[in-house]
Amino acid sequence: MEIPSGVRKSVNVLLCLAAVVAIGWCGREIWQIVDARRQVDEACGGLVPAGRVLSLSPADGTLTHRTSEEGTIDLDDGLPQDCEVFSTEAGEAYGTNSGERWFFTGAVGVLPADEPRVADHPVEVLLDPHGGPTHPYQPLGGGITGIVTDSGVVVELPCAGGEADGRSVTALWARAELMVTKPPFTENGQLTGHDRDVLAETAVTTANNLAGRLGCADRLPDPPEDIPALPEGPVPASRAEGTCAWYREAGFARSGRFPDQVLESRTDDRLRDERCVLVLGAERAAGLHHAEVEDHSYLARPTTPGQWFVSLHTYSGERARNVLLTSTRSDEAPEPAEPGKAGRSSEDPVWWASSVCAGQPQVHTMTLAYGYDTVISSEIEKAFRAYVTDVTERRDCTDVVLPKSSAFPFRPA
Incomplete structure (x- = not known):
């Protein structure tokens, strides 16, 4: 059946208008x-x-x-x-x-x-204050x-x-x-x-x-595909298997004075900044505060998750050459954590050790939360030594220098 010319014209106009709209x-x-x-x-x-x-x-x-x-x-x-x-x-x-x-x-x-890179501060907030996952x-x-x-x-x-x-x-x-x-x-x-x-x-x-x-000579390869979501933390110390595996293996958490949870990552010796964080769950922190703190008016009970913690870092290469220890004195520059040496901050509960890995300097730091340092610093030396031993053996490091035993417990200068 032949379409009337008038209809054909109308259809053509509509098609043209549609094409114009589509093009626009x-x-x-x-x-x-x-x-x-x-x-x-x-x-x-x-x-x-x-x-x-x-x-x-x-x-x-x-x-x-x-x-x-x-x-x-x-x-x-x-x-x-x-x-x-x-x-x-x-x-x-x-x-x-x-x-x-x-x-x-x-x-x-x-x-x-x-x-410079400043080591953790003793008042860092490490976990979600409302108890959510980190x-x-x-x-x-x-x-x-x-x-x-x-x-x-x-x-x-x-x-x-x-x-x-x-x-x-x-x-x-x-x-x-x-x-x-x-x-x-x-x-x-x-x-x-x-x-x-x-x-x-x-x-x-x-x-x-x-x-x-x-003008750099090298280039990075393509990144891996399907990068997984980050795992939730903290997890019980008994499940530590990455940067905090040494803590589980040494059994420190079986003592009620040591942290019972960890925040960790997979190990990767390429990283210039590797971290293991030990945190006390709410029950352990409250119990330890009740048992160990004599003057509760001076040292308040921890009220937020992860308020009492031990944070351990390893800085490598250029980062290790420019690590500063925290300081509570606003009018003074923080003290350096020098490669080739070891010691502690004169103001805050922060210690450092050093080593050399693949010809590059490494600085290993440990920070205790305020409050927790008063009840654990006399015992924390062995945990710090175990951490440094784990990192330096895993990375085939040499020239390990650790703080002297007299640096524990912490006493401000």
Whole structure:
């Protein structure tokens, strides 16, 4: 049956209009993608892969970036630096007044760094104050020196032959971080598996791009796929199997004076900063306080999870050369924890030991929480020695120097 010419004309007009609308819609989408890539490139100095950032869960909608000097990367201004990117998708999800929200940070830097690393402070908050789970960071793996945190990924890359700000560097680092780590962009309180993988790819590509800019010889391989979620902690000391396995094996937790829980990560000797944290559960802390503290008005009972703890760190390479001990004196600089030596802070319950691993210095620190140090410091020496022994044997270290026994218990100078 022949279609009347008038009907054919109407259909053709409708099809043309539909095509125009489709072209307009596609054009708008293309423009939005092009502009979003431009925003990331401008913010991050062309170092951060824009396509990867655009594939993150909160990256839909319109992207913008911070336009101030702080929050944009310009390598001519020195290192470290970071860039900050915003999206309307994140803004809608969190109901912001501006209609957009900061959702991504890319950061870069080099070692040796001008900023020193300060050892844990005795008043650190190590666990969720409401008793929720804590997610200690884990090694990235895949032959890469890197860590996965509850919000992003940090990687390091040796930088043979590289130069920044007119001086040679030994290594560089890059961080890719999601700034919206609550629903709807998370699963079970953690980053989605998709976003973890994208952040790892972003951090690695950013590090390799920076290596090219600085003249470094090496590049990182592709990161592992399907990066697992972080394990929850703390866990009973009887289940320790990573950086705190030595504590379980030595049986310290069987004594009611020692911590009964641990926060740990998998071991990875590439890491420049490895940690094992021992914490007292609420019952053990309260019982120990009742039994051991004579003057309860002077030393209040611990009331939050992990308020009493022992935090043990190993810093390697350049980080070990610039570790400072905490100090309660605001008018004095913190004391250094010098490689090749050992001792304790004159002000706070912080001790350090040192060693040499693969020709690089290592500094091993131990911090006791205030309050707990008064009831355990006379016994904690053997735990610190066991920790240092475990790390140095596992890493084939030599030249181990430990604090003298007279450094225990802690007494302020």
